[in-house]
Amino acid sequence: MPNVYVAGVGMTKFGKWPDKPLVELMCEASRKAMDDAQRYDFDMIYVGSMSPEDFTDEGNIATVITGHLGLVPTPAVRVETASSTGATALDEAFLAIKSGYYKSILVIAGEKMTHLPTPKVSKILAEVIDHNERKYGATMVALAAMVTRLYMKKYPLLSREILSMVAVKNHHNALFNSYAQFHKEITIADVLKSKMIADPLRLYDCSPITDGAVAVILISEKKKVKITGIGQGTDYAGLENREELISFRSTRVAAENAYKMAKRTPKEIDVAEIHDAFTPFEIIGSEDVGFFPAGGGGKALAEGITALDGALPINPSGGLKAKGHPVGASGLAQVVEIVWQLRGEAGKRQVPDAKIGLTQSVGGLANNNLVTILEAE
Amino acid sequence: MKIKASKCSCGYASVPPRDICPRCRKMTKETEIDNLGRILTYTILHIPPEGFPSPLYLAIVELRHRVRIFCAAREESGLVLGQRVIIDELEGKYYCSPISIIEKVKIILKRAIPRTLRKRK
Numbered sequence: 001m002p003n004v005y006v007a008g009v010g011m012t013k014f015g016k017w018p019d020k021p022l023v024e025l026m027c028e029a030s031r032k033a034m035d036d037a038q039r040y041d042f043d044m045i046y047v048g049s050m051s052p053e054d055f056t057d058e059g060n061i062a063t064v065i066t067g068h069l070g071l072v073p074t075p076a077v078r079v080e081t082a083s084s085t086g087a088t089a090l091d092e093a094f095l096a097i098k099s100g101y102y103k104s105i106l107v108i109a110g111e112k113m114t115h116l117p118t119p120k121v122s123k124i125l126a127e128v129i130d131h132n133e134r135k136y137g138a139t140m141v142a143l144a145a146m147v148t149r150l151y152m153k154k155y156p157l158l159s160r161e162i163l164s165m166v167a168v169k170n171h172h173n174a175l176f177n178s179y180a181q182f183h184k185e186i187t188i189a190d191v192l193k194s195k196m197i198a199d200p201l202r203l204y205d206c207s208p209i210t211d212g213a214v215a216v217i218l219i220s221e222k223k224k225v226k227i228t229g230i231g232q233g234t235d236y237a238g239l240e241n242r243e244e245l246i247s248f249r250s251t252r253v254a255a256e257n258a259y260k261m262a263k264r265t266p267k268e269i270d271v272a273e274i275h276d277a278f279t280p281f282e283i284i285g286s287e288d289v290g291f292f293p294a295g296g297g298g299k300a301l302a303e304g305i306t307a308l309d310g311a312l313p314i315n316p317s318g319g320l321k322a323k324g325h326p327v328g329a330s331g332l333a334q335v336v337e338i339v340w341q342l343r344g345e346a347g348k349r350q351v352p353d354a355k356i357g358l359t360q361s362v363g364g365l366a367n368n369n370l371v372t373i374l375e376a377e
Numbered sequence: 378m379k380i381k382a383s384k385c386s387c388g389y390a391s392v393p394p395r396d397i398c399p400r401c402r403k404m405t406k407e408t409e410i411d412n413l414g415r416i417l418t419y420t421i422l423h424i425p426p427e428g429f430p431s432p433l434y435l436a437i438v439e440l441r442h443r444v445r446i447f448c449a450a451r452e453e454s455g456l457v458l459g460q461r462v463i464i465d466e467l468e469g470k471y472y473c474s475p476i477s478i479i480e481k482v483k484i485i486l487k488r489a490i491p492r493t494l495r496k497r498k
Contacts, residue, residue: 119427126426132393136449136470137422137429145420146437153418153458199421239437240445241391241399245418 004097005223006216006374007104008037009336014212014324015114015181022049022056022112025213026065030108033215042217043102045076048089048109050328054124056112065108080328082128083277084363085109086214087331087370091230093218103220109333110213111326121209125327128364130238141206143239143365144278145198151246151280152200155295158283160200162298164191166279167204167321169301173308174318176349181210181324205279210324214332216339222377225342229262229373231255237367250369251288251360258371259290264356266290269312269373271341271351273334275362276319285360286314289371308349316341316349331361335372342376378465379409382444392446412464413484414440416473419456438462438473448473 010032012025020028026047034040047062058064062076081088086109093105113121126139133143152158168188174180186204194203218227233253236242243249259265266289274289276282283297291312292300300306306314317323317337320330338357340346359372383394383405390408391399398405419436434450448464448471450456455475462473463480476484 122424123426133447136435136447137425137433138435138447139422139424139426141424142420142422142433142435145422146418146435149420149458150418195423197422197424199423201420236399238447240447241395243400245437 001098002100002220003222004094004218004227005221006225006227006339007039007219007223008033008217009215009339010036011179011214011333011336012212013179014210014326017112017211018115022052022058022110022213023061023065023068025112025211026108026110026215027068029110029213029215030069030106033106033217037217039104039217039219042071042074042104042106044093044096044105045071045074046089046093046105046107047076047078048080048085048107048328048332049078049111050080050082050085051124051127054127055116081368082363083327084331084361084368084370085328086333087335087359087361087372088232090216090332090335090372091232091370094227094230097218097220105218107216107218107332108213109329109331111328112211113209113326114211118209133238139198140365141201141278142198144280145201146239147245148200148280151284154246155298157295158298160192161188162302163205163279164188165301166276166282167191169307170276170315170319170321173316173349174322176347177318177323180318180322181208182318182322201278207277207320207325210326212324212326212329212333214329214336216332216335224377225339226375226377227372228375229258229260229264230370231257231261232368232370235367237364239365246284247294248284248288248362248366248369250367251285251362251371254369254371255289255360258373262373264373268356269358270354270356271316271338272312272314272358272360273317273319273337274314274360275330276315276321277325277362279321281362282314282319285362289358289360308351313351316346316351331359331370334359334361335374338374342374378412380412380440380446380464380471382408382410384408390442390444392440392444410440410442410444413476414438414446414462414464416456416458416460416462417445418458419450421453421456436473438464446471450474
């Protein structure tokens with residue numbers, strides 16, 4: 001089977017782009033990736049976007065963007081798995097190259113959200129929630145809050161202060177990322193006095209609403225960064241049918257398969273991007289991918305292990321929390337950060353000697369999750 | 378009141394009912410479960426979606442046979458982890474409220490009587 005390498009990456013700055021349509025953001029990211037890879041023709045295009053139909057009234061987006069990039073008649077398809085869409089687009093491209101059928105693929109992911117009022121955005125995001133839960137008015141943050149409360153009961157060591165430290169750490173990391181939505185240091189006190197959204201989660205526990213696009217070019221020809229493992233797993237959309245609520249089986253299955261394919265163990269990972277759509281998700285994610293034992297993620301964070309200068313930096317990019325969360329793009333943006341880290345191009349947020357990196361992306365309320373392992377050759 | 382559920386031969390029961398068992402994939406049968414349980418987790422949602430009042434009280438209640446049910450509460454009082462609650466249904470939605478003393482007595486009597494009868498045999 002052919003190996004799969006990353007030939008180029010590109011992304012727009014994450015934030016608010018009121019005057020740029022989604023397709024333009026996606027084209028900008030794609031052109032950056034093409035220049036980075038010095039490749040302008042592809043066998044296939046995968047496009048990831050969660051809800052362009054609802055956010056920007058656009059359909060058939062894979063075809064439209066292929067035309068805008070002047071890449072007609074290259075085949076193109078859109079993929080969607082809620083907030084892990086970008087990771088799934090990469091996953092599909094990886095498999096297509098692995099199969100030997102395609103040799104070079106452009107993967108694009110993007111979302112445009114900030115032009116809509118927040119209640120409207122929340123409503124669109126809530127479409128991914130189980131129907132039964134939605135009829136009660138459940139939102140993503142409400143469900144995350146219920147998971148958090150149960151976690152804090154089982155592991156009382158995870159205090160409200162430690163939870164806040166996820167946001168503090170990721171805002172600090174984003175100071176060194178010019179692509180990030182926020183460049184603002186925050187304190188634990190700022191988190192604790194921010195508006196209560198769904199008890200016990202406050203505004204600063206939640207990732208923001210963001211516009212942005214990302215592109216990655218995968219090829220079978222040898223390059224510096226190789227994708228060595230991927231894994232994906234699902235869980236029941238509704239929380240009531242899950243075996244566990246404070247650990248996500250979909251992540252554990254994805255991680256197990258990714259490690260197996262890469263022939264790696266959690267101890268070998270040098271740097272990771274974990275889906276911190278809500279602060280507790282970084283803690284839970286770091287446990288589910290095997291970095292820390294169940295209930296140990298908060299302690300590791302408090303001890304500085306996951307800080308930029310710690311033994312295992314998590315979310316050097318600023319994470320979804322501070323880099324921004326254009327839902328369909330985030331899973332692919334995590335991969336871009338790890339590629340920069342492995343190439344030694346991450347500037348002031350560079351993790352020294354990063355050779356093996358991992359990304360973990362969460363779809364919906366953790367019911368379609370992916371883990372990807374990348375290595376520097 | 379009884380709550381409509383599905384039960385599988387493997388022992389797993391689900392609310393709302395599912396045709397296929399989420400644990401072992403066998404076809405399930407319809408069943409009914411007592412409307413008494415404990416609050417497993419909850420939240421008070423201060424920014425609910427359009428069309429819902431603020432704040433919104435949401436809970437997951439664990440019934441007998443470890444069946445979990447997503448429901449709403451009408452007020453904050455009684456929203457405590459482990460709180461014993463009774464479920465009622467209104468317009469297709471389940472609501473939980475703390476068990477009253479009268480309900481508690483009823484439950485104790487109900488459980489005590491069959492036990493005494495068994496002893497007589």
